Amino acid sequence: MLKRLGLWIFKSYCHPDFQEDILGDLEEYYEWNSEEKGSKYADRKFLVDAILLFRLSLLKDNLLTQNIIYTTMVKNNLKMAYRSMMRHKFYSLLNLAGLAISMTVCVFIAIYVQNELSFDKHINDSERIYRIATHIKYADNLFNIPAAPDPMAKALKEDFPEIEFAARTHNNSTNLVEVDSKFFRQSGVTYADQSFFDVFDFQLLRGDKEHLLDEPNTTVLEESTAKKLFGEKDPIGQIIKYNEQFDLKVTGVIKDIPENTHFDYDMFITTLNDRSASQNIWLSNNFITYLKLAEGHTKESMEAKLPEFIERHIGPQVKRLMNVSYKDAVASGGLSINYYLQPLESIHLHSKLDFELGETGTISQVYMFSIIGLFILLIACINFMNMSTARASVRAKEVGVRKVLGSLRKQLISQFLTESIINAGLALILAVGMVYLILPGFNQLTGKSIVDPIFGTNGLWLSLLIGTVIIGILAGIYPAFILSSFRPIKVIKGELTSGKGSTWMRNILVVIQFATSIFLIIASIVIYSQLDYLQSKKLGFNKDQILIINETQLLGNQIEVFKNELEKEAIIESVSISGYIPGTNINSDTPLLREDATSPEDGVAIQHWSVDYDYIETFDIELVQGRFFSEEFASDSTALVVNETALRRFGYSEDPIGKKVKTLAGIAGNTAQTFTIIGVMRDFQFKSMTESIQPHALLLERSTGAVNVKFNKEAAGEVISSVENIWNKFAEGRPFEYSFLDQIFESSFRDQNRDKTIFAIFAALAIIIACLGLFGLAAFITEQRKKEIGIRKVLGASTQTLLRLLFSNFTGLILISSVIAIPIVWWYLNDWLIDYPEAITLNPMFFFIGVSIVLIVAMLTVGFQSFKAAKKNPIDNLRYE
Numbered sequence: 001m002l003k004r005l006g007l008w009i010f011k012s013y014c015h016p017d018f019q020e021d022i023l024g025d026l027e028e029y030y031e032w033n034s035e036e037k038g039s040k041y042a043d044r045k046f047l048v049d050a051i052l053l054f055r056l057s058l059l060k061d062n063l064l065t066q067n068i069i070y071t072t073m074v075k076n077n078l079k080m081a082y083r084s085m086m087r088h089k090f091y092s093l094l095n096l097a098g099l100a101i102s103m104t105v106c107v108f109i110a111i112y113v114q115n116e117l118s119f120d121k122h123i124n125d126s127e128r129i130y131r132i133a134t135h136i137k138y139a140d141n142l143f144n145i146p147a148a149p150d151p152m153a154k155a156l157k158e159d160f161p162e163i164e165f166a167a168r169t170h171n172n173s174t175n176l177v178e179v180d181s182k183f184f185r186q187s188g189v190t191y192a193d194q195s196f197f198d199v200f201d202f203q204l205l206r207g208d209k210e211h212l213l214d215e216p217n218t219t220v221l222e223e224s225t226a227k228k229l230f231g232e233k234d235p236i237g238q239i240i241k242y243n244e245q246f247d248l249k250v251t252g253v254i255k256d257i258p259e260n261t262h263f264d265y266d267m268f269i270t271t272l273n274d275r276s277a278s279q280n281i282w283l284s285n286n287f288i289t290y291l292k293l294a295e296g297h298t299k300e301s302m303e304a305k306l307p308e309f310i311e312r313h314i315g316p317q318v319k320r321l322m323n324v325s326y327k328d329a330v331a332s333g334g335l336s337i338n339y340y341l342q343p344l345e346s347i348h349l350h351s352k353l354d355f356e357l358g359e360t361g362t363i364s365q366v367y368m369f370s371i372i373g374l375f376i377l378l379i380a381c382i383n384f385m386n387m388s389t390a391r392a393s394v395r396a397k398e399v400g401v402r403k404v405l406g407s408l409r410k411q412l413i414s415q416f417l418t419e420s421i422i423n424a425g426l427a428l429i430l431a432v433g434m435v436y437l438i439l440p441g442f443n444q445l446t447g448k449s450i451v452d453p454i455f456g457t458n459g460l461w462l463s464l465l466i467g468t469v470i471i472g473i474l475a476g477i478y479p480a481f482i483l484s485s486f487r488p489i490k491v492i493k494g495e496l497t498s499g500k501g502s503t504w505m506r507n508i509l510v511v512i513q514f515a516t517s518i519f520l521i522i523a524s525i526v527i528y529s530q531l532d533y534l535q536s537k538k539l540g541f542n543k544d545q546i547l548i549i550n551e552t553q554l555l556g557n558q559i560e561v562f563k564n565e566l567e568k569e570a571i572i573e574s575v576s577i578s579g580y581i582p583g584t585n586i587n588s589d590t591p592l593l594r595e596d597a598t599s600p601e602d603g604v605a606i607q608h609w610s611v612d613y614d615y616i617e618t619f620d621i622e623l624v625q626g627r628f629f630s631e632e633f634a635s636d637s638t639a640l641v642v643n644e645t646a647l648r649r650f651g652y653s654e655d656p657i658g659k660k661v662k663t664l665a666g667i668a669g670n671t672a673q674t675f676t677i678i679g680v681m682r683d684f685q686f687k688s689m690t691e692s693i694q695p696h697a698l699l700l701e702r703s704t705g706a707v708n709v710k711f712n713k714e715a716a717g718e719v720i721s722s723v724e725n726i727w728n729k730f731a732e733g734r735p736f737e738y739s740f741l742d743q744i745f746e747s748s749f750r751d752q753n754r755d756k757t758i759f760a761i762f763a764a765l766a767i768i769i770a771c772l773g774l775f776g777l778a779a780f781i782t783e784q785r786k787k788e789i790g791i792r793k794v795l796g797a798s799t800q801t802l803l804r805l806l807f808s809n810f811t812g813l814i815l816i817s818s819v820i821a822i823p824i825v826w827w828y829l830n831d832w833l834i835d836y837p838e839a840i841t842l843n844p845m846f847f848f849i850g851v852s853i854v855l856i857v858a859m860l861t862v863g864f865q866s867f868k869a870a871k872k873n874p875i876d877n878l879r880y881e
Contacts, residue, residue, distance in 0.1 A: 095383065098772045099427035099471075102380035104434045105765055108442055109373035110460055111435075111453040116361045118458075119260045119348035124201040125292065128164075130299060130341035132289040133353060137336040138591060141605035146353045148289040148339060149282045153195075155313060156289075160305065162297040167196040168287040169265075171357065176554060176734060177267075178241035179229045185735050186225070188266035196268065197254075199292045206236050207252025213270045220252040220268040242269070244554060259449055262347045263288075263357045282314045283321065288357065291341065299341045306339050359447065359751075372762055375516045379769045381475040382509040413480045420476025421469060428468045445754060507813055513770040514817035514854055519825045520763035522850035526829050526842065527756045531749060533840050539745070540684025541582065542620035545711050546741035547719055548581055549727070553704040554734050562730050563707060569722055571715035576618040579610035579703035581744065582686040592697075594650055595660040595674065604649040606642075607686075607696035610703040616641075616681075618710045626657045626679035629700045636700050641679040646695035656680060675699075692837040708741075767854065771861040774810065778862045803863070810862050811855070818851040825850075 120126055132148040150168070157166040170191040177186045194214045197204075204212075205223060212220050219240060226235040240248045248269060257265060293302060314337060315326035322329055329335035342351060349363040432454060443449055454461050555562050559577060566575045591603040615621075616628045624644070629636045640661065642650075652659050656677050663673045675697075683693050711719040724736045782789070792801075826842060833839040 094772050094775065095423050096427055096430070098380045098383040098769050099424060099475075100430035100434065101765055102377045102769055103427050103431035103468075103471075104438070105762070106373045106377050107431055107435050107454070107460065107464065108438075109369050110463070111442070111450060112446060112448075113366050113370055114453075114458075114460070115260055115448060115450065116349060116366050119361075120262055120344045122258055122260070123344065126344050128293050128295065129199060129344040130291045130293065130302075131344065131347060132291065132339055133342045133351070134285050135336070135338040135340070136285070138334070138603060138605060141589075141591075141603070143285075143589070143605075144353045145285060145355055146288060146342070146347075146351065146357065147285040147355075148287055149285055149314075150287050151280055151282065151313075152339075153193075153287070153289045153291075156291065156309070157195075159309060160302070162294050162302065163291050164294040165195050165198040165292040166289065167193060167199045168289045169196060169263075169268075170287050175243050176551060177229065178244070179238070181733075183734050184229060185737060186267055188222075188264050190263075190265050190268060191270070192220075192268045193270070196290075199290045202257060203255040205253045205255055206234070209252075212252040213268065215249075215251075216270055217246055217248050218251045218270045219248040220254060221250060222256050222266045223253055224256050225266045226250070226253045262344075262351075262360070282317050290344075299343065303340055310337055310339060369758075372516075372520070375512075376762065376766055376769065377471070379513045379516060379766060381471065382513055383769060383772050385475060385509065416480035417473060417476045420480070421472030424468045424472035424475065428464060432464075445757060447750075447754075510774065510810075510813050511817045511820065513766075513774075514814050514858070515821040515824075517763065517766045517770050518818055518821035518850055518854050519828075520759060520766050521853055522821070522825045522847055523829060524756070524759040524763045525846050525850055526840075527752070527759055527832075529846070530833065530836065530840050531752050531756055534836070534838070535746075535749065537685075537838070539582075540622065540682055541686075542710070543582070543741045543745055545713055545716065546619070547709040547711060547723060548739045548741055548744070549707040549709065549723065550737040550739065552577070552707045554731055555704070558730050559704050559707070562726065565726050565729070566707070566709060566723065569726075571712050571719055571722060572709055573712060574614055574618040574710040576614040576708045577612050577703055577706070578615055578708060579701070579705040580607075581706055581708065582619065582684075582741070590663070592650075592661045592663060592675070594652070595662055597662075604646065604695055606646060607694055609696065609698050610701035610705075611698045612700070612703070615698065615708075618708050621684065622682040624680050624682050626677070628679055629698075635676070636678065638673075638675055639678040639700065640675040641681060641698040642677055643681045643693070643696055644683045645693050646697060647677075647680055649695050652677070767857055771857055774858055774861045778810070807859060807862060810858055814851070814855050814858055817854075818847075822847050822851075 123129065131146060132152065134143065134145050134148055136143040136145075148168075153166040153168040157163050171189075175186050175189045177184050192213060194212060197209065197212055197220075207220070212218070219242075221229070221235060229235070229240065230238055235250045235253055238250045240250065242248050257263075291302075293299075311326050318324070318326045318329055318335070322335075324332075326335075330337075347360070349361050349366065351360055435454065439450065439453070453459060454464065552559055552562070563575050563577055566572055589605045590608050592606050593602050593604070597603075611629075613629050613631060616623070623641075626641070628641060629639065633639075642656075647653065647656050650656075650659075650661060657679070659677050660674050661677065662675070681698075685693060686696065709719070709723060715722075720738065723738070727734075727736045792805075797805075826847075829842060833842075
């Protein structure tokens with residue numbers, strides 16, 4: 001009886017899906033209970049199970065119903081969103097354009113920020129790796145460099161057990177390599193030792209990791225370098241001739257080092273037999289030194305032990321050179337040597353040292369670009385809000401009718417949020433397309449080589465999807481609540497009003513938009529003006545029509561003959577051989593003192609350059625006193641030509657010709673080398689324009705570093721081929737490498753020119769996006785005031801009067817924006833200009849022009865809507881009264 005009741009309940013009321021899927025199992029379970037526990041128990045159990053299944057069926061019906069309702073609602077929201085966008089195509093296009101442009105900017109900023117923050121973090125145990133940095137103060141000379149003495153790595157490893165590994169490298173820039181009688185220019189060459197590959201665990205493709213650089217004249221190559229030199233041939237054991245000096249045996253190949261690393265090495269060569277380290281030279285800082293601390297030890301604990309270490313190793317050499325103890329030299333203030341540890345992961349963004357291994361970034365620039373990106377995105381979201389509220393009166397009746405028919409407020413909010421998210425999604429699709437279209441230009445501008453930033457390894461696709469939903473919600477939440485709050489009766493009667501709260505909110509948003517635009521425009525104007533001032537400023541020597549022939553050490557003893565052959569060419573005015581080229585990042589400091597100096601504190605760090613007799617003529621350097629080197633004076637081998645800054649530092653301001661200076665060794669009573677000043681050059685800018693002019697001197701010494709060729713202006717088109725033909729006579733098969741001096745100086749402005757371009761782009765985009773928003777706000781204002789405009793026109797107001805009336809609101813908002821933006825941009829630009837020893841003044845005209853540009857563009861934008869409203873027939877605005 002109980003079983004039949006349960007079966008009737010099951011078949012009569014349970015969902016058909018349950019009857020098909022479960023009835024067989026239920027009957028089988030009943031038979032098992034009958035055999036095991038008796039028929040009475042089985043009947044009762046069958047009835048209980050049938051009732052439970054009935055309740056579960058009801059629950060499933062309810063869930064199915066809810067799912068159907070939810071699915072229908074989503075489909076309906078999507079359908080309504082599509083219809084709304086199609087009904088108002090123009091406004092939808094404006095929304096879409098603003099969001100797509102701002103998203104594109106934000107994606108590029110995200111790519112840039114992600115890349116900048118990722119430097120060196122891909123290296124195993126990067127959080128335990130540090131680089132030794134050096135701060136030296138000698139008299140009034142300061143040096144901040146990423147280098148340490150040659151023997152320091154070995155000594156640190158021996159003295160401190162908490163150091164797991166210590167390694168050093170010595171950069172050798174670009175070199176010539178020969179493989180099978182073929183010559184290649186090879187960049188990124190560095191001397192290193194075996195322990196370098198213990199500190200940096202790069203992926204080894206070929207070779208024995210334990211014995212890569214433990215023998216003299218061996219080399220390790222990056223994979224791309226190995227393919228360039230040997231093709232598909234196995235490089236292990238192959239011989240490379242290096243700079244036509246000695247042979248190198250390839251012992252290993254590593255996977256290409258990622259670009260987001262603070263150094264760019266392609267070829268590692270065995271350190272030169274630890275020659276300098278074995279000589280225990282501690283007062284020459286020219287090796288990049290890395291430490292890997294054992295787990296559990298900190299940077300702070302290691303740095304606390306360095307002062308005693310420095311005094312123990314460097315003190316004896318200071319005593320021999322300066323004739324005073326290390327402690328006394330430090331106590332007097334004349335000498336300060338400080339070594340500290342730079343975390344590997346912070347080098348790229350936080351190191352402010354001179355002579356870095358490559359181009360570094362700044363964390364402030366990362367913050368700045370991030371903030372700009374957020375503001376541009378905020379501008380676009382503001383646009384969406386303003387345009388949505390501007391169309392409120394158009395959609396108000398739709399909202400009223402839907403409320404009368406029973407729509408709940410949460411359903412309306414859901415509808416409007418759906419529209420907003422769809423807009424953001426479509427904008428994302430357009431933005432992704434624009435990102436890949438513009439990516440080559442972005443790489444060229446930033447100097448990066450990013451290939452697939454969105455869908456590649458560590459791509460941004462997930463972040464973009466999440467961000468798009470958030471943007472859609474943030475952009476749509478305010479309009480959704482505003483539109484869904486309309487009262488049906490007032491809407492249908494045409495009594496819709498916006499309210500004071502929404503008015504001041506929109507005004508605040510517009511002020512933020514235009515304050516950002518004004519900031520970017522003024523910053524762009526000032527940056528452009530500063531760079532134009534520097535690039536047009538006279539350097540004090542000639543940088544035009546100068547051809548630099550690099551790596552002329554390959555000519556060996558024939559370099560003088562090569563120079564003589566060049567001078568025979570009619571198109572060439574002058575040729576000079578020198579060890580230094582103005583505008584290059586080469587440092588060669590030598591402490592020199594007045595002849596009568598008795599204290600090391602009187603030393604002056606001099607940049608000394610090896611030049612020949614024709615150097616000053618080739619570069620048109622002006623002499624203000626004395627003479628230049630001449631073959632008529634044999635004593636010129638110990639002569640100096642100094643600049644005005646060096647003269648002031650020596651204290652030889654009056655009658656300097658014939659005065660002598662000496663090397664630091666003279667202080668200790670050793671035999672000092674003495675030089676006689678025979679000429680004084682007018683100060684000229686021989687380094688980056690962001691650096692102040694330093695003391696420097698010219699020495700008459702043989703050099704093979706570079707050949708500088710001054711040519712006729714009219715011969716610019718043929719000078720390269722002429723010089724190359726002569727080069728091939730002396731260095732046949734060797735690559736002919738050259739550059740123009742004006743291009744070298746132009747490259748020194750690379751970072752500043754990039755900032756100028758980026759600010760200009762951001763400013764243009766910000767004003768475009770802001771004007772889209774202003775267009776929406778103008779539409780809202782004119783819609784709200786259409787009856788007022790109609791009445792004024794009926795009473796005789798002219799079009800010009802109405803335009804002034806409508807312009808007044810926006811003019812006030814832009815003036816408020818300028819009051820906010822000008823102090824901020826003034827503070828930022830003052831801080832930015834501090835980096836330049838010669839900077840322009842912040843002329844008020846810059847700020848006036850910036851505000852005027854925004855005002856004019858805004859007026860043109862508002863003018864379209866205002867003129868259309870002012871010209872409209874007043875009957876169309878008043879016919880419902």
